[in-house]
Amino acid sequence: MAVTNGNANGTVNGHGPSNGATVPEVNPPIDIGIALRPCDSDAVPEILKNISSFGKSPSLDNDNARLGLLAKARDLVRALETPRETMIKHCWAQPGCYTAITSCYNLGVFSVLANDGGSSKRVTEIASTLKTNPEVLAMGYIKETGVDEYAPTNFTKSLTIPIIGDGYPCLAGGAHESCSKFPEYMAKNNYATPTDVAAGPYQYAFNTTMNMFEYMQTHQPLGTQFNHHMGGYSQGRPSWMDAGFYPIEERLIGAVGGSDDTATLVDVGGSLGHDIAKFNKKYPNAPGRLILQDLPVVINAIQELDPKIKRMTHDFLTEQPVKGARAYYMHSVLHDWPDHVCTNILKQLAGAMKPGFSKILINENIIPDRDADWQATALDMMMITLFSSKERTKSDWYRLLEAPEVGLKIVGIWSVDNGVESLIECELK
Ligand SMILES: C[S@@+](CC[C@H](N)C(=O)[O-])C[C@H]1O[C@@H](n2cnc3c(N)ncnc32)[C@H](O)[C@@H]1O
Incomplete structure (x- = not known):
């Protein structure tokens, strides 16, 4: 029997690729x-x-x-x-678990569970506090302490911290539809690699021409939740600002004079400022100015930031207003865009750089040729489905950054273990 997109008669039933292609037959067939x-x-x-x-x-x-x-x-x-169990895990358990956590998060179940030091609570007590009648679904993430009685785990306690918990509703509401529709989009487009930022899988799934940032920021609270999610993403992982990663004194701040008005670090697309705030905390005496740039809707949402860090609204697809900074820094920015858009972003920065002084610091994954970390490959799938973009290998980075029209050269790459983002330093060619 041929394995097709559809039923045993070989007719397409609408659940397989919608371009009418037939999945190739396996010879000899695999036994159940x-x-x-x-x-x-x-x-x-x-x-x-x-x-x-x-x-x-x-x-x-x-x-x-x-x-x-x-x-x-x-x-x-x-x-x-067994392969069957893995299939059930992917198709039922993971989406089911995600859905249950998101619904309980939105309802406030985890906050109630974490109250009073996380003491055990009966379902009826949780329901009465929330003025609802929830069915609590346990998949090992909350402790079953009795019949219809539960206590939180460290995982569910952590979900009450917005930078940890907000990823669930934000991706459920403003991203995962794109993953569900991705196979359909790819089949319709003959499996061509998506590169269109106004008509890619995301736009197909959400029936919009907006990119994910625009969509989320205009569909609040998704945008606010996304900003929090970004704050949580790199928590607890080695950072280029840690001792022994990148020689900050020697390569970044040493060249900026004490009474200098120079911008030492411009965090381009820096969200609510978690990275530049960390830099300020680690290097409180660094000379020069610190500047945070992002879209107005993000900058205007900042609630707390050291006044030493200047907040600036800026669209990085347009001319960079801060000229001659020591370093323009981008963390998890270029991976959101396909090469032709990155080229524009980089050209705007290159146009503002002072030859022999300014640098671009790019904090991103460099996907190894083998044994890539699961977090990086998961992110790669998110990039293609959400942004028509991708995580990049070392040769991808060289090709992009050293393209003649960009005018940059890579002067060094600092990395630690696999799975941790590297720091790529560029200068004008
Ligand atoms: C993936 S987030 C990374 C945020 C931050 N650098 C971090 O590592 O947490 C990408 C950021 O780019 C910002 N962004 C998207 N389009 C932009 C644009 N055209 N100009 C400036 N910032 C933009 C988003 O608002 C978001 O904060």
């Missing part, structure tokens, strides 16, 4: 038995050996050890699950 046995039994002994090498009580304060153990634990789950 394979789907009911562990995905990779052969790998299990080696993974267990690896896990046991961490010892009986590994030091979880050492982040590298923790992440190494976590990666092995994930390998073990992947190897032990």
Whole structure:
């Protein structure tokens, strides 16, 4: 029997690619038995050996050890699950879990659970506090402490912090429709790589010509929630501002004089200012000025920021108004755009740079050729579905940044472990 987009008769039933293409037949066909046995039994002994090498009580304060153990634990789950179980996890458990968490988050279930030090609460008590009658869905994320009685975990307590919790409603309301419609969009467009920022998968799914930022900011509270989500994304991960990552004194602030009016750091597309505030906190005596730029709707939403940091509304697709800064910094900005838009953003910066003095600092993922971290590959999928863009490899970055029309050269790349964003430093050619 041919495996087609549709039913056993080979007719397309509307659930497969809508371009009418037939999925190629597998020869010889795969037997169902394979789907009911562990995905990779052969790998299990080696993974267990690896896990046991961490010892009986590994030091979880050492982040590298923790992440190494976590990666092995994930390998073990992947190897032990049957393909059928993995399929059910992807198709039911993950979207179901996401949906349940988002609904409970919107309702305030996690805030109520975290009250009074996270004491156990009966469902009836939670429902009466919320003046509703929720069915609480537990998938291991809240503790079942009795019949119809629950207590929060550290995960659900953390969801009450907006920079952790707000990602759920924001992506549920302003992003995931694009993931659901992505297969349909790709089939309609013959699987061409999306690069159109006004007519890509996002615009198809949301029936708009706006990009995701515009859509979310005009559909509040999605925009505010997205700004919070950005604040949470890089929390607790190594940063280029940490000691031993990038030589800040030598390569950034050392060249700016004490009484200098020079802009030392311009955070372009810096959201509510979490990065530049961190820089200010780590280097309170850095000379020169600190400037935060973003769209008006974002800058005007800032509630708290050290007055030393100048807030500036600016569209980075237009001429950069701050001339001759020591560094123009962009974190998670270029990955939101396909190459032709990035070229425009970079040209606006290059036009403002002072030769021999100004730099561009780009804080982004550099996807390795093998064994990319799951967070970076997940982000890559988000970039293509939401922005017609992508995460970039080292050669992608060289091709983009050193393109003749951009006029930049990469003078150094600072990286730590896989999965942590690198810092790419550029100067004028
Ligand atoms: C993915 S977020 C990254 C924010 C911040 N740099 C960070 O790392 O958390 C991209 C940022 O670009 C801003 N942005 C989008 N389009 C812009 C434009 N045309 N001009 C200036 N900023 C823009 C968004 O408002 C958002 O804050």
